[in-house]
Amino acid sequence: MGNREAVSKLDKWIKSWGKKPPKKRAAFVYGPPGTGKTAAVQALATEKGYDLLEINASDSRTKNRIEEVLGKAAGQTVTVFGRPRMILLDEMEGVSGQKDRGGITAISNVIKSTRIPIVLVATTVEENMENKFRPLRSKATLIEFQPVPFGEVYKSLKRIAEENGVKVHPEVLDTLASRSQGDLRSAINDLETVAKGKTEVDPRDIEWMGERDRQDYTPNIINRIFSARSLWEARQTISQSMIPYEDLFDWIYENLPLVIDEPGERLQALETLAKADVYQKRARSSNYRLLKYMFNLMTGGVAFSRTKSQGLGLMKQVHAAIQRNGMPLSNFQTTETRDGVMIKPIRWLGRDKWGALNGELRGIGASWTYGQNFWVLPYFREPQTKWRYITTYHSRRKMKAVAAKLAVKTHTSTQEAVTETLPLLRIIYNADQENAEKIDAWLGLEDKEQKYLSG
């Protein structure tokens, strides 16, 4: 069922384990949820007579734990009954990236010396593979699972229904298959839910289901967090979503003051979020079980800080932006849609006016949709901090380079040069040409660094 290419690649890699380990001692299986990644590993292991040791990577993600559990297992090539062994490291997406490389590095070290096959499984997409799992990429055979095609989901559902003696209307199969978006497991779960205790399922039985929240669409998840009514409901969002909790945290932080704008409530919500951040740090440096407190605080803790806050109405923001540009509201059609507020100019604004308004609307998080010719201001804003780091990357690099040179000459740290000396140097530098030239020579500044100082 589905992903034949990926399965055969995995099969080939397992076969490459002869007497000696192959060049790539691990396989990294990744892809969206419900595409049969873990199932494929389990099936192939059984078929080839391996004893599969399954380790949940997200439970044992600290460096020491991984070395302990995994390192031990990777040394024992056969079971006491003489069956060859294989390790399955599941839920790799739960191993945190960036900040504690420790876990990833520990896994990467075990792979280097393992004498038995190790399969890593992560529910993630190609984009995440680049950063988070970079240290593992070169050491493992990469195997990507794709969303299961509609036809395959449909056939699987039909087969399962038949095997269980339930008559399911084709229209129901069609609906379940198409809304699964390639997630076979969720489609099967849905089928099980609607067919429970029935011998026949017709379209009326699925009317109540409505459109499922897409699990990978962050604004939906953020909305669920902010509007949660119980702590359980709020926390569920983290365990159900494919988005790393660090990213969810950033989204919550970004949008918190937009949603919770009553000063007292905003303060309470922010303080709770800041405490969640403290728990995150504690979890990283001592024990990951502390993460659960972080999750409670960042979801429910934030959501329940809101009682009176109305939030900054998007419509209000849009109208204000238009009026700031001195344009009549009647020139625009503004509508609330599923993704946010749509702002459509009714007549051609002219390049200059369009540009000015575009700048203004971008400032509050809207973007222009080419071809459709309208702006959409999403209900939730993407975290701006990361974006800011990216857009200021080049100027910050030049700043650091100048500061490093200045630090040596003035016997301070680079940081002190940035904070204390650089702002004043800039004034002196730009006051007259002669000063600038002296400073260029003194610090040995390159052209682009000179431009940075004078800019």
Add this chain to the structure above:
Amino acid sequence: MSNMSGGMWAEKYRPQTLNDMINQTEIVSRLKMFVQEKNLPHLLFVGPAGVGKTTSILALARDLYGPGYRNFTLELNASDERGIDVIREKVKNFARTAAIASPVSFKILIMDEADSLTSAAQHALRRTMEIYTRTCRFCLIGNYSENIIDPIQSRCSIFRFSSLDEKDMKTYIMNIVMREQIDIIEEGFDAVYQASGGDLRKATNLLQAAAATKDVIDDVSIYEVLGKVSPERVRAMIQQSLKGDFLEAREILRELLIDQGLAPDDIIRMVYSELMRNTVLSEQWKVKLSDKVGEVDYRLTQGARPEIQLSTLLAHLALAGEEMK
């Protein structure tokens, strides 16, 4: 000399020998003794910024080794080096060879901001100090001796540098004023002294920046210069918060942290001093806010994320502003 300093007065007028130093007279006279005896212990210089700690040790080195002193000294800044291993490696390479063609048998290693090292790193440093003690003297520099572990303190002669008083600063500034032929009125000098808080480097840079833009320096020209540097943006951030515009205040915070690359603890320091000086805030709020600033300060030492933690202060200020309306 002016070519070497690139026209930066703080470097141009940095005292070159111990005799040039105008302040810290007791410390200087003891350092001169070391030069006479051609021997010195490990040194620990502590005190606020811009009072002559680094200048003293550089002057001592010049007095001791002569013009070629650079060959026998190594300057490291602990906060710029990537970890204790890198430091150890550099120290090892520098210290393992004896000083040849020098009047004394040892070299001098200057470690600035040594108090920023973690205590584990300091213990490693202590071992290194012991291993190379015959060929190398360490001069550790920091703001607080309390941040230096006891075993290191007990191996060093500790020198406590004090802030410059107004008289010393005036002597120093007036020397520059005369040599550079600039016009400064009394109010201008007072503003320099106030704004620098006894930090000579800062005072000199302020003076030069003001002189570069104005013909006559008065208090206004000093404040104008100050207005263009970071503390002014910090003030703007606080104003926006008090006005209740949290989003705008958060934008400024991001500008400070990201665009300008300020260290979070520098921002905290500036926020704190702005708050304490603020004339709008009630005394009760000042007390409450010191507690909040202190909590954020502590959390950052524990590795919490700066922007999240600092933004709570902005929310506190917004509430303060609301309540005081």
